[in-house]
Amino acid sequence: MTYEIIKELTTTKKDKTPDHQLGFGKRFTDHMFSMDYEEGKGWHNAKITEYKPIELSPAATVLHYGQAVFEGLKAYATEAGEILLFRPDQNFKRLNRSNERLCIPAIDEEFALYALKELLQIDRDWVPTSEGTSLYIRPFIIATEPYLGVSPAKNYKFMIIMSPVGSYYAEGINPIKILVEQHYVRAVAGGTGEAKAGGNYASSLKGSELANAQGYAQTLWLDGKEHQYVEEVGSMNIFFKIAGKVITPALNGSILAGITRDSMINVLKSKNIPVEERKIAFLEIVEAANNGTLEEVFGTGTAAVISPVGYLKWSDGAIDVNNGQIGEVTQMLYDTLTGIQYGKLEDTFGWTIKL
């Protein structure tokens, strides 16, 4: 940690939105972190300043060739007034894996976490305290070189912005309806699916738009090669409980290695609930539904926490899961995860860090 953070704090603080009016990702705290990269010079110019627009050349690589990566994590307020982060080291590790795939220079993971903590300390009063609310944290890196040739940029900007977010389940945990996408593809092996890179999300917009228009909350993506194997859902990994065993797609190179996914696998193991990571044909889920062994379906992700799935629709039919009710294991995972994140349960895994 040889960087110094220049702090140019603002004295004009923004009004805060009441917790019950918080949505997702529309309001931002008073400050942001930024740091620049220049070929030959490396990462430098670490700063915490007022949250404000940035200036970019119209020829900046990120605007043309999508050379950009991001992360998403949350800070949680405990009843005791402490602030907890959930496995933030994993986010910066994954950011560097995304960097590697997108030819973006690695960041110093330890320094990034230090910078995040400094920023959080300054905007500490932005962490909402009502049940289920949190402060969403978005680290991201964009290529800023003003050059239209298609090649890795020589200049980058690493930023962290933060947004207070409402409870995903303000109206209770209601199982969602999902549409299985059989035409559009989010990512394919050899592509960037494993990275948290813009292109995957840009590619997913069309399918999501069609799903939303038909009343589905999310899209279930199938593999890009055969359109047969389950990949993941919008911004969640997916799990199925079949005949007492929990299964989830293996990390095959085209899905995101979710940190919630990894955590839930560990919780399941700690409770001696059988869990398997492997290739899963969508037809297998259909069969399990038909023979009555499909017990639960749920998604895992930082934004949506644990999200029960109550209905799956595909071209040839539909599946009702657990009569549209949240399942036992899903509920247990939700309680365990949020319990640890909000400091209500003992963190036996050592996942949280205190600010």
Added chain:
Amino acid sequence: MTYEIIKELTTTKKDKTPDHQLGFGKRFTDHMFSMDYEEGKGWHNAKITEYKPIELSPAATVLHYGQAVFEGLKAYATEAGEILLFRPDQNFKRLNRSNERLCIPAIDEEFALYALKELLQIDRDWVPTSEGTSLYIRPFIIATEPYLGVSPAKNYKFMIIMSPVGSYYAEGINPIKILVEQHYVRAVAGGTGEAKAGGNYASSLKGSELANAQGYAQTLWLDGKEHQYVEEVGSMNIFFKIAGKVITPALNGSILAGITRDSMINVLKSKNIPVEERKIAFLEIVEAANNGTLEEVFGTGTAAVISPVGYLKWSDGAIDVNNGQIGEVTQMLYDTLTGIQYGKLEDTFGWTIKL
């Protein structure tokens, strides 16, 4: 055409780089075009202003989810001092097809062309005149809404910037060496390969970097499903001449529908040279090389014009094409295309428009 263009021109003109020192995409003209989109209001605020940095919210969609599309075309100076555009209507058509895939609102193609001509008129003296030089034009659209939810943005910016570019073949047309990429994938059917969208290029950086490091100018991409069928090259479509017949991959949804590609197919047909668009297994090319019927290989694209390929390397071997010399048909296409673009040949196809 119901829009009006506000013109805020600059009086401080930048120095121009001498033609022989022009590279690609690093210098920009004095002015740029921009126009905004807002949900409910549509496209508005069309402006030609000084070329200068833009302000973006750090939460702008384009920086996180890659919702952005672009185009590339050129203006050519004729010996008579006229300025020609090559099929610009096709670029704005394709921009709208890209928009459709990326959930970006359509632009008015006619107005876009009108705006481009106005901009060109203002920066007319930026079109370089030396042999092989041109003014590269980059229309692009970026999502600007400051919102971290993954959904199509409600605000966009459409811009046109222009960059004088040197001759791609200042040192003569030397056939390039290409590496066949067998691991990384640029795009897959159902993805965004057909659109000129950032994610495809971001995904391609890694393969290109590895190819460049081994001394290859470009990557030949294979299909994302079976890694067996020829797709395209970096920023060019690819053609093979085998036993007198020219073949090129069909527009299958994962490759870009190049405007040069389409034009060259038409030139070939007009000269009664057999040409076929179809699925092409890479092994077919290997076999043709082995039995001596592979006569020519070339790429087509706005930046590189017609680019002969002299050497193809893949995991199991390598192919020398036409002893590393430019082939007859390749040369004919190059002469015909540049002849039309620079106004030296009669434009029997009606492809060019005069400023």
